Structure formats: C-alpha cells, structure tokens
Amino acid sequence: SQTIHQWPATLVQPVGSPLSLECTVEGTSNPNLYWYRQAAGRGLQLLFYSVGIGQISSEVPQNLSASRPQDRQFILSSKKLLLSDSGFYLCAWRGDSLNQPQHFGDGTRLSIL
Amino acid sequence: AQSVAQPEDQVNVAEGNPLTVKCTYSVSGNPYLFWYVQYPNRGLQFLLKYITGDNLVKGSYGFEAEFNKSQTSFHLKKPSALVSDSALYFCAVSDLGNTNAGKSTFGDGTTLTVKP
Numbered sequence: 270s271q272t273i274h275q276w277p278a279t280l281v282q283p284v285g286s287p288l289s290l291e292c293t294v295e296g297t298s299n300p301n302l303y304w305y306r307q308a309a310g311r312g313l314q315l316l317f318y319s320v321g322i323g324q325i326s327s328e329v330p331q332n333l334s335a336s337r338p339q340d341r342q343f344i345l346s347s348k349k350l351l352l353s354d355s356g357f358y359l360c361a362w363r364g365d366s367l368n369q370p371q372h373f374g375d376g377t378r379l380s381i382l
Numbered sequence: 383a384q385s386v387a388q389p390e391d392q393v394n395v396a397e398g399n400p401l402t403v404k405c406t407y408s409v410s411g412n413p414y415l416f417w418y419v420q421y422p423n424r425g426l427q428f429l430l431k432y433i434t435g436d437n438l439v440k441g442s443y444g445f446e447a448e449f450n451k452s453q454t455s456f457h458l459k460k461p462s463a464l465v466s467d468s469a470l471y472f473c474a475v476s477d478l479g480n481t482n483a484g485k486s487t488f489g490d491g492t493t494l495t496v497k498p
Contacts, residue, residue: 275425312490313426313472359425367476368414368433371486373425 271296275360275374283382288333288347290377292360295341300362302343303371304335307357319343355381384409384477388489395463396497403458403492405473414476415456416486417447419469426472432456443467463496470494 272295282288294300301320305313315328317335325335332351336344343360357378361371385408395401407413414433418426430441432449440446447458456473473489 313488315485318485357423361425367486368431370416370418370428370431371426371474372428373418375425376423378423 271362271372273360273362273372273374275377277377278375279378279380281380281382282350284352285349288345288350288354288379290345290358290360290379292343292345292374293341294362297341297362297364299340299365301365302337303361303363304343304345305359305361307359307376313359316345350381352381355379384413384475384487386473386475386487386489388471388473388492390492391490392493392495394495394497397465398462401458401460401463401467401494401496403471403473403494405456405458405489406454407456407473407475408454409475409477411477415447415449416474416476417441417445417456417458418472418474418488420472420491421469429458429471463494465496465498468494468496 275292303318304316306316307313317325317327319325319337322337333347357376359376360374363369363371387406389404416431417429419429420426429445430439430447432439437449445460447456449456470491470493472491474486476486
C-alpha cells in the first residue's frame, strides 16, 4: 500500500533562518506531488506542485521554493524565513489521473519567532 | 477557471440527527468532485468522490453525497450524525476541461460540530 511521510511534525524557527521540509511517498511511482499551506485551520493554499522529477510549478510568488530531486521526494525550502511563513504545511500525492483523490501527510506545524 | 464554494463556515447538529454540509462548484468542463475530512493537527482524509454515473455516491464512515448538475452542487450528507464526526470538511473539484491538469481546487472548509 501507499504511504506518505512528512517531517518534522512541529518546528520552531527564528526569523531569517533557513527552512527545509521533506516529504516522501512509498508504494507508488511517478506521483503528482503537492505542497499546501493552511492558516488557522481553514482553507488550503496551494504553494507548489510537481508532475515529475525536476518539474515544479509555483502557484504563489513568495519566500519559499520547492524541489523534487527524486521521483518520490518533495522538498519545501526557504533561505530566510519571515513571520508570515508560519502555518501548517501539508504535503500530498495523487496518481496520474484526475479522477483519483489526493492523499495527505500529517503536516508540519511551523512557528516563526 | 474552476472554483468551489462552501457557503457555511460552521454547521451544528445534534447527535443522531441527519447532517448536510453544502458545496457548490464552477468548472468549464465536466467535474470530478471530492470530499475530505480533517481532524485537528492531521492531514486531510479522503471520504468519497463523484466521477460519473449515479448521482448519489457513498463513501467512508456512512457518508454520502449527491451530485446535482443543474444546481452545480455536491452536498455531503449522513443520515445520523455521531459526535466523532465533528471535524473540518473540505469539498474539492478537478476540471476535465482544465488544461492545467495537475491541480484540484479546494473549498475553504466547513467545521462540523455534533453535540451529544
């Protein structure tokens, strides 16, 4: 069966520090991969998505970047965190068909001090 | 462009009563529609989907949803609510007519509270 792993679960970082959040998927190949941010338990903001290795689409201009160095690995990064980067970050994967649901990791709660 | 609206931020029901969480959508082509549930500090979990065929689809934990093409709606329902159903619910749509095929659009979520 397929699983998705996201870590760390919680993270507290000072303003201006770098960030690296990692997401890996097991049990499937060539998944579509997604990074979302969720503020205050409300709606999801799509940050990046990837349909293959090295292919990244950015949805919102911001302080973050994403990379997909391997088929089932998706990394969210920042060189210098801002207070506004605080939130709940969710990684998700989906198969190659639009009629399939997305499968989410359990998220990383990021607090910027 | 595709969009999803969940008109109610909050739905409150008593345990044992039926529940409905509303969702309307807008797409240029034919929609694929999904419902997800999120418990505190967890990721979203898939409940059910409409692809084609019967307008009433059944999913996990006794939930069902009715697709209504004329009203562009996909409301989530359950005949008898449980306290454990209390959570945040998201409706999502993928648009077959959308060439940007990687993405789904999510609603803003509805918080369901079931009181004993």
